[in-house]
Amino acid sequence: QVQLVESGGGLVQPGGSLRLSCAASGSIFSMYTVGWYRQAPGKRRELVATVTSGGGRNYGDSVKGRFTISRDNAKNTAYLQMNSLKPEDTAVYYCNAQRGVYNYWGPGTQVTVSS
Numbered sequence: 600q601v602q603l604v605e606s607g608g609g610l611v612q613p614g615g616s617l618r619l620s621c622a623a624s625g626s627i628f629s630m631y632t633v634g635w636y637r638q639a640p641g642k643r644r645e646l647v648a649t650v651t652s653g654g655g656r657n658y659g660d661s662v663k664g665r666f667t668i669s670r671d672n673a674k675n676t677a678y679l680q681m682n683s684l685k686p687e688d689t690a691v692y693y694c695n696a697q698r699g700v701y702n703y704w705g706p707g708t709q710v711t712v713s714s
Contacts, residue, residue, distance in 0.1 A: 601625040601703040603694045608708030611684055615712070619679040621694035621705060629672035631698045635679045637690035637710075647692065648679060661687075684712045 607619040621633065634649035646659045648668035656668055667680040677694065689712050694705040 601696045603705035605694045605705045605708040608710045610711045612714050613712055615684050616682045619692055621677040623675045628675040631696040633670055633677040634695040637692045639690040686712045688712050
């Protein structure tokens, strides 16, 4: 069992930056693939970025070159550094931990990009 809690969301102007954190507790965090997903009103949840237990990274096309995912297994925490934010990045951002049949989600944190 893994419990996830996101933090770091908020209101930011276009072109600004935010760093989201995902604090994990419970099982062995380092063994999980950790991901960030987002869901805007009226849209499906979409992949933002993932990082595997071995450090391999994958990004959604809309965030490549602007967002960076990382993890600190010693702190049981994953991060999403978001730069050059755009209004279309506005969404609820969810942290996910996945390993085999096990799949866990955090409650989400709101990110709003607006002037």
